[in-house]
Amino acid sequence: MKKYNSIFYLALVIILIIYTYETILTFDPTFNPQADHYIGDEVWYPTAAYNILKYIFHITPKMYFPYSHESGIQYYINPEHPPLGKYFMDIFILILGYSPLAWRIPSWIMGDLIIVIGFLLSRKIIGDNIIGNLAGILTAIVIALDPTLWLLHGIALLDIYVGFFSILSLYLLISKRIVLASIALGLAMASKEPAFFLVLPFLYYLGEITNRIKIRALYSIGVPILVYALASIPIMLYFNGIMGWLHGSFLYMLGWDAENGHIALSATSQISEPWDWFLDIHPFYMGYNFYANVNPAIMFLWLFTTPIAFLFKDSRLITVTMWAWTEWLGFVLVYILGNHTLFSFYVADFGAVIDAYIVTSLFFLVQNMKNLKYKLSMKSETNDTKSSNNSSR
Template sequence: MLKEFIIKRANLLTEITLAIMVFLYTYFTVITFAPVNGYIGDEVWYPTAAYNILKLVFHVTPPMYFPYSQEANIQTYINPEHPPLAKYIMDLFILLMGYKPIAWRIGSWIMGDLMVIVGFLLARKLVGGELGNVAGLVSALLIMLSPNLWLLHGIAMLDIYVGSFILLSLYFLLSDNLLLASITLGLAMASKESAFPLILPFLYYVGEFKKSPIQRAVYGIGIPASVYAILSVPIMVYFGGISGWIHNSFLFMLGWDATNGHIALTAIDQISTPWDWFLDIHPFYVGYNFYASTNPFIMWAWVVTTPLAFIVRDLKSIILTMSAWTMWLAFCVVYILGNHTLFSFYVTDFAGIIDVYVTVSIFKFYKWISTRRTEKVNNIVSKEDLGSSQNVG
């Protein structure tokens, strides 16, 4: 009874601490980003596209309290080169508040808070036991301190949406809730196509539970693809049907990702390759003295700790780190295919996974070493007891 009481008290204290952390994260988010009454970085594209989706796709025209950005053809642009879900979420707040900076950023703020909470829950579940709460709080803190996540959760771009839904999908997957994992993977895919490569580690893990190829295909591909397709229906209608959507959006998206054109190649101080992210080379500048910096310490900690998952032979940890590596390798493939205009803020797509994995791997390795040491001591004691018994006999 006493042990259960202590555990409940520890859990309550931990959850109160997490609530305070999330409150502070939200507070500093609001006071940092709400006062910026202008477009920050690629906000010149996404909130305007969200408003145009309301106007041109759903035929709803909320009041505009802020002018369009000055990009070419911006008044009819719906961002067909990326999936629509993040813009839909922006639209909810634009409908409620009208078209203005605070409205289009609130969705990102919520997704940032969600990532902190999910990071805590995932680390606590994977580590478990008395150290689970500590691991959860450390993971949440690393997410909060990530410079890339801090910027991207503060402004209206797509990457915080895909990063948050990916982490949520992995939480459900590694909790063995395959249905919710599949649905949330579909939400990530419907936020940005950088989530597509996660199908590979997803299929591998599902195979541990569903030996039937059909079942694996349903959970690993069918359900996520269906969620993606359902959320794309309004865009399909706008382009005149499935064929028009495939040509003007889906195939256009794949071609866009594999070619240069995201920025002029001469803007070398803005462009960074996937290997540059490990040294924070050329962090993307979005204006207002904001940079999408990476955290080299955590990036290299990820490299160093990845073997630990294999040493302790923990499948869940392996899936976690390999999910992040799969996404990083996908960006390398995109670079090889010809897109040499990549940016540091792409790290946001998998930064949450890294922050959780580094924490989990260290705690699990510590527990593994402690268990082996205890077993070794017990074996020695058992042999000594056996020898003593034989001598007495």
């Protein structure tokens, strides 16, 4: 290991310690009474996780916290979303019993891991040197300061799982560890459906690695579908087989995503469409003074730095920015299909990738500015020569 790496690893550890400490102070009910409630959509997912244990695995952990008050919640297993995030909650509910602390701990872990992967992703692209490590640390800091990720990693919703497995798949893909990247993509899909759209940028970068169509189809589509299916087996059994699961969960999920009903259309202060996220319009209120804010500066920096990837024609940078744009465009498609009840906290699905891209692209720009000036100079000289030759004729 290079000597200077240890300095940056220590800095990363310090960031993680501070982040985790602040997380506990904010989201652990022991330290913050405001957190001793169901926060936002926690009324659905932890209860569904508990019911999966109870009705599918026939395990009934001790309940230290009552069910939420939603209609039919005692039998609800959340069939309109994939199950993986709820399985992670179940692990800690089994260990600690049903309580806010138990169902939030896996989200806290995902939040910390996202910071680590963001560090590794930026360093991978810029290089394993002092500059690359510095880019990695700045990425870790930007992710740690991201307000959407901060809230979503602190509570028990599904988006933080998409956020983690998505950026993990991206990092592994850029590292050309195709099998692991493909598995991670499947895990992202098994967490929540916005990850389905990531097949497209995955296919693009895989095309940069291999021209073999069968390999590209296998790892961008086949393996992720297999992983998704394996994660869904318990839900399939609950619906009495594949056909029951298709109608009762998978197809129902697709229909649910493309229609209104996630919240009343009259609740305009809660609804935030994809273009609203750039201005932090109507950040979703989770209750108890928790808002899913989006940082407009980060969103606009992402918009303005995206051309850098195409200016340098760097397939890695193109993949990183398009990884996030693909998910954002997925939400635009959902809106076009008829779902006009979207929320600001969906940015957590791809927010860490945006943070990593902004830092990495700016470092890349500075690092390659001399080469760019040289290319532009050579192009100018070539044009002048052509112009001179044409004049002499």
